[in-house]
Amino acid sequence: MSRPPRALFFDVFGTLIDWRQGIARESEAILSSYGHALDWLAFADDWRARYQPTLEQVRSGKRAYEKLDALHRENVRPVLARHGVTDVDDAMLDALTNAWRRLPAWPDVPPGLARLRERFLLAPVSNGNISMMAMLARFNDFHWDAILGAELADDYKPNAEVYLAACAAFDLAPDQCVMVAAHTYDLKAAAALGLRTAHVARPDEYGPGKGEAAPGMVVDWAGADLVDLASRMCP
Amino acid sequence: MSRPPRALFFDVFGTLIDWRQGIARESEAILSSYGHALDWLAFADDWRARYQPTLEQVRSGKRAYEKLDALHRENVRPVLARHGVTDVDDAMLDALTNAWRRLPAWPDVPPGLARLRERFLLAPVSNGNISMMAMLARFNDFHWDAILGAELADDYKPNAEVYLAACAAFDLAPDQCVMVAAHTYDLKAAAALGLRTAHVARPDEYGPGKGEAAPGMVVDWAGADLVDLASRMCP
Numbered sequence: 001m002s003r004p005p006r007a008l009f010f011d012v013f014g015t016l017i018d019w020r021q022g023i024a025r026e027s028e029a030i031l032s033s034y035g036h037a038l039d040w041l042a043f044a045d046d047w048r049a050r051y052q053p054t055l056e057q058v059r060s061g062k063r064a065y066e067k068l069d070a071l072h073r074e075n076v077r078p079v080l081a082r083h084g085v086t087d088v089d090d091a092m093l094d095a096l097t098n099a100w101r102r103l104p105a106w107p108d109v110p111p112g113l114a115r116l117r118e119r120f121l122l123a124p125v126s127n128g129n130i131s132m133m134a135m136l137a138r139f140n141d142f143h144w145d146a147i148l149g150a151e152l153a154d155d156y157k158p159n160a161e162v163y164l165a166a167c168a169a170f171d172l173a174p175d176q177c178v179m180v181a182a183h184t185y186d187l188k189a190a191a192a193l194g195l196r197t198a199h200v201a202r203p204d205e206y207g208p209g210k211g212e213a214a215p216g217m218v219v220d221w222a223g224a225d226l227v228d229l230a231s232r233m234c235p
Numbered sequence: 236m237s238r239p240p241r242a243l244f245f246d247v248f249g250t251l252i253d254w255r256q257g258i259a260r261e262s263e264a265i266l267s268s269y270g271h272a273l274d275w276l277a278f279a280d281d282w283r284a285r286y287q288p289t290l291e292q293v294r295s296g297k298r299a300y301e302k303l304d305a306l307h308r309e310n311v312r313p314v315l316a317r318h319g320v321t322d323v324d325d326a327m328l329d330a331l332t333n334a335w336r337r338l339p340a341w342p343d344v345p346p347g348l349a350r351l352r353e354r355f356l357l358a359p360v361s362n363g364n365i366s367m368m369a370m371l372a373r374f375n376d377f378h379w380d381a382i383l384g385a386e387l388a389d390d391y392k393p394n395a396e397v398y399l400a401a402c403a404a405f406d407l408a409p410d411q412c413v414m415v416a417a418h419t420y421d422l423k424a425a426a427a428l429g430l431r432t433a434h435v436a437r438p439d440e441y442g443p444g445k446g447e448a449a450p451g452m453v454v455d456w457a458g459a460d461l462v463d464l465a466s467r468m469c470p
Contacts, residue, residue: 134356152387170366
């Protein structure tokens with residue numbers, strides 16, 4: 001039996017945060033003030049679809065690390081064009097970029113985090129940058145022990161350095177840390193480095209029935225939501 | 236008139252934490268179990284006296300950045316010898332190093348931070364490492380927005396990069412950030428980079444009457460303690 005875990009590392013977008021409904025709602029609030037009426041969920045999906053290809057440029061070394069805020073701002077331009085928005089200005093781009101700081105948690109997350117916090121150190125290990133994570137925590141009243149993740153490593157998940165930098169920041173060996181995510185690719189990368197893994201089901205992340213209802217690998221823990229995971233991890 | 240500040244950066248040891256009484260008490264708890272009876276306050280003072288000379292080796296480039304935990308562990312050995320403790324073992328060194336994670340806040344700090352948090356982003360910008368700051372926050376129930384400071388910059392205050400990395404992590408210009416400290420040298424370094432400055436009086440930091448009762452420079456705000464500072468900054 002391995003040592004009991006000391007810290008939980010959380011993926012944020014999708015795992016804790018309903019980015020799809022949130023971006024649709026925030027984009028509507030911003031762009032309707034310019035007189036636009038789009039398919040807001042499609043707009044959110046199109047913007048998010050550019051996420052992994054852009055991060056891959058950094059992960060592969062083709063471009064230097066930049067904060068996710070900067071990549072979001074860059075990526076929203078072609079998405080706006082595709083949806084017929086041509087009156088783009090800096091204020092619009094700023095507002096849309098900052099929409100990622102005002103996204104709602106899934107309802108089980110606040111009680112789940114509160115319970116897990118009684119037993120473990122908690123930190124986001126997200127591809128989002130420090131300021132984005134800090135503002136999302138304010139918006140949703142999360143209480144993190146530290147903000148770890150991509151910006152600490154100047155790289156993006158699932159590259160190894162992001163996970164290893166998080167373990168090192170807490171002075172912990174990988175097997176004392178648990179990666180918590182709704183995405184098998186994230187958990188696979190963490191497990192390969194010796195971290196333990198916890199899957200949270202988010203079957204509707206990308207729309208009804210479009211999300212991971214179960215992990216696509218063997219994990220140490222799996223929960224139907226974060227409260228369920230907490231009850232399994234804090235028996 | 237400059238822009239209103241958005242974030243407060245806190246020095247921790249001395250400014251928020253009574254390290255002297257805390258280290259004396261923790262060292263007594265640890266070393267008395269080995270049968271030692273020292274002058275505990277003198278022991279704390281001697282250990283702390285090695286702090287700046289060791290940090291200066293890193294700041295000057297003579298040695299690579301290591302976490303403050305590692306420097307504390309290294310420095311406590313000659314202090315133990317000086318106080319006649321010769322039965323040093325790894326468990327003793329670990330316990331003494333970790334004593335820096337169990338130190339009490341000055342009594343005005345929890346209410347002061349709570350009030351300041353209503354208006355500003357709050358982060359430690361300490362020479363302490365991330366895990367040390369996270370555990371001190373648990374011990375004292377601080378709620379930080381992020382843990383910034385030396386480990387983010389791989390350097391030690393008052394070198395510029397520590398302050399600038401903190402501003403950059405929050406996407407803020409220096410004049411939107413306030414360094415809060417009980418030490419003029421820290422505030423001077425921050426002010427030289429364009430940060431705003433707030434002094435907190437800690438007249439007894441190094442013993443009765445041995446601490447900064449007032450700043451040795453012109454500052455933007457000065458408080459008799461953190462509650463007083465909060466009432467000046469949040470009128």
